[in-house]
Amino acid sequence: MPLQGEYAPSTSKWARDQAETYEASGGREGTELRGRPVIVLTTVGAKSGKLRKTALMRVEHDGEYAVVASQGGDPEHPAWYFNMKRQPHVELQDGPVKRDYLAREVTGGEKAAWWKRATDVWPDYDKYQAKTDREIPLFVLTPF
Numbered sequence: 001m002p003l004q005g006e007y008a009p010s011t012s013k014w015a016r017d018q019a020e021t022y023e024a025s026g027g028r029e030g031t032e033l034r035g036r037p038v039i040v041l042t043t044v045g046a047k048s049g050k051l052r053k054t055a056l057m058r059v060e061h062d063g064e065y066a067v068v069a070s071q072g073g074d075p076e077h078p079a080w081y082f083n084m085k086r087q088p089h090v091e092l093q094d095g096p097v098k099r100d101y102l103a104r105e106v107t108g109g110e111k112a113a114w115w116k117r118a119t120d121v122w123p124d125y126d127k128y129q130a131k132t133d134r135e136i137p138l139f140v141l142t143p144f
Ligand SMILES: C[C@H](OP(=O)(O)OC[C@@H](O)[C@@H](O)[C@@H](O)Cn1c2nc(=O)[nH]c(=O)c-2cc2ccc(O)cc21)C(=O)N[C@@H](CCC(=O)N[C@@H](CCC(=O)O)C(=O)O)C(=O)O
Pocket: 008, 009, 010, 011, 012, 014, 015, 016, 018, 019, 033, 038, 044, 045, 046, 047, 048, 049, 050, 052, 054, 055, 056, 057, 068, 069, 070, 071, 072, 077, 078, 079, 080, 081, 082, 083
């Protein structure tokens, strides 16, 4: 059952532009960042209840995806982290395909396995983690 609600654009222009181009083109444009694959995550705003669309690196394995709340190694979690903690039902668009997923934050060995998959796609995640005392969260999204 797709998420319902009013879309509220991100206040980050570069990310907003990428998410909107991606979605408006049916997943044909805006699908990369520096030649690496990107997906668009839709979450329900934890305070606004509005739909938030966030471009993130594509980390996929056996039909599940990981999303990394790195925000470039900033000291704070990105807002979409709080959205997903409050409402784990999210949508993820990968190219032309948009599906419903249940998001769960992972730790320990499971996180380590997915972190390796994530840095295979985007090595800079290791640099972001080295830059901050904040433990960068990783969520696994399972289709339902
Ligand atoms: C800029 C900010 O967005 P954010 O949710 O903090 O996310 C910051 C970034 O993670 C986001 O811009 C990402 O798209 C950046 N980004 C990546 N960010 C990452 O963290 N990881 C990535 O792998 C990543 C890849 C990526 C690839 C392409 C691209 O264009 C951008 C990429 C924002 O829009 N803030 C809004 C609020 C957003 C929001 O969800 N608010 C909630 C409340 C949230 C709360 O409770 O605090 C609500 O609506 O209720 C505002 O300030 O008004």
